[in-house]
Amino acid sequence: MGKIGSGLRLVAVLVTVVALSACAVRYRDHGYVPRDEDLARITVGESTREDVARAVGRPSTTGLLTGGAWYYVGSRFRLYGPREPEEIDRQVVAISFDDRGVVENVERFGLEDGKVVALSRRVTDSNIKGVGILRQLLGNLGNVSAAQLVNE
Known part of the structure; x- marks a missing residue:
């Protein structure tokens, strides 16, 4: 019994x-955010996109509006056992161009400056709000022309 007891222990x-x-x-x-020393090499009103690319590198995300902007995003997550990962720090550097x-x-933003933004939504706007199914069906009765019936 001594061997079994020591094995169990x-x-x-x-x-x-x-x-x-x-x-x-x-x-x-996750991600990359330039250091303050690298950002100090960028001069507002003088530096161009190529100067920024040499100083801090090209970003993974860019803006689509006129002139556009470059966004550098970095996040730090804490993982603890089986719990869901928790974002404890986020830094965003936005460099806008004319x-x-x-x-x-x-500009530099932190996690405390952030807002939840829906980047993708799968909601279709509909103009039939408040219209019942019977009205929708009956509303289409007069919309069929003779040309549509002949082509079918």
């Missing part, structure tokens, strides 16, 4: 060590 210790190591906090970084491609503004 060893298994119990191993299970405890594995369970405790699974609960260790881990951190994961129509000539010259730097117009350089």
